[in-house]
Amino acid sequence: MTSTLLPPPLTNGDQRVVYPGITWAQFKLIQAGFAQSPGIKLAYSEQTIEILMPGREHEMFSRLIGFLIGLFCLERAIEFEPTGSMTQEKAGEVSVQADESYCFGISKPTPDLVVEVIFTSGGPSKLERYRILGVPEVWFWQDGVLQLFHLHQGQYRAVTQSEIPELASLDMALFSRCVLIAETSRLEAAQVFRAGLG
Numbered sequence: 001m002t003s004t005l006l007p008p009p010l011t012n013g014d015q016r017v018v019y020p021g022i023t024w025a026q027f028k029l030i031q032a033g034f035a036q037s038p039g040i041k042l043a044y045s046e047q048t049i050e051i052l053m054p055g056r057e058h059e060m061f062s063r064l065i066g067f068l069i070g071l072f073c074l075e076r077a078i079e080f081e082p083t084g085s086m087t088q089e090k091a092g093e094v095s096v097q098a099d100e101s102y103c104f105g106i107s108k109p110t111p112d113l114v115v116e117v118i119f120t121s122g123g124p125s126k127l128e129r130y131r132i133l134g135v136p137e138v139w140f141w142q143d144g145v146l147q148l149f150h151l152h153q154g155q156y157r158a159v160t161q162s163e164i165p166e167l168a169s170l171d172m173a174l175f176s177r178c179v180l181i182a183e184t185s186r187l188e189a190a191q192v193f194r195a196g197l198g
Contacts, residue, residue, distance in 0.1 A: 014119045015053040022049045024092045031095070041085060044095040045129050054099075054117075061117045061141055062099040064182040068175060068193060069102065069115075075197050078166045080104050083111050088133050096129045104166040110134055112164050118142040127156045137164050146176045171196060 022030070027044045034040055034051075043050040054062070066082065073080040081103040088110065089095040098114035114135050116126060119142075127149060130138050138156065140147045149156040150163040162170055174196040182189035 014055040014058050017051040018048060019051075020048045022047055027095065041097040041099075042087075042095065043097065043126075043129065045093070045132075055119070058099075058117050058119050060183070061179065062115070064179050064186070064189070065115055065117070065139075065141060066100045067182070067186070068178055068189070069100070069113075071190060071193060072170055072175075072197070073104075073166070075194065076166075076169070078104060079106075080166070081107050086111075088114075088135070090132055094129045094132045096126075096133070104164060113137045113139065113162075113167070115139045115141065131156060137162060141179070144176075144180060146172065146179070148172070 022044070024044070027042075027049055030049060031042055031044075034042060039054065041052040041054065043052070070080070070082065072078070083101045083103060085097040085099060086101060087095060087097055088101075098111075099117045100115040101111035102113045104112050110133060112135075114130060114137075116138065118140055126140075127138060131151065131154070134151070136151050138149045140149075148159045148162060150159045161172060162168060174193065178189045178193040178196075181192055
């Protein structure tokens, strides 16, 4: 088995380790070994394991996005279940832990939405994992830009507005602006967001 460390630790604190040539059985053993290590996220696909140790900035943006999604649902009286970074798997093929995930309306085995904050690498290349799992919509936050992808006939396509019915009225420009505001003031972000919701 060969291993590769990619890339070295980044200045924002994120560290990502990738090991190719891993069987599903080996992955499950590694996963069990990390069971008591909160904050470390594991992903598996194409016989490769990715171990992500998110830094402070990564976690901050993840929580800010989650805060605004929750605020939108509360303001619009939308029933939602935040499922966080729960492990989503298809045995033998793929396992992933999103930064944030949500079910809307009722609880479901597969969340309606997952959110990934990207500092190291991946972005849309992670879509294949979520396609295999059948996640309807995936959002990526990278370099201050929010990208949305919705699953249509088994393939993701980029969209500018959420196609999840409960989020159809969410102004994505306002949402993105408030995520950036929240980096310096959560209170101001909430005030601007609420005012924008009308």
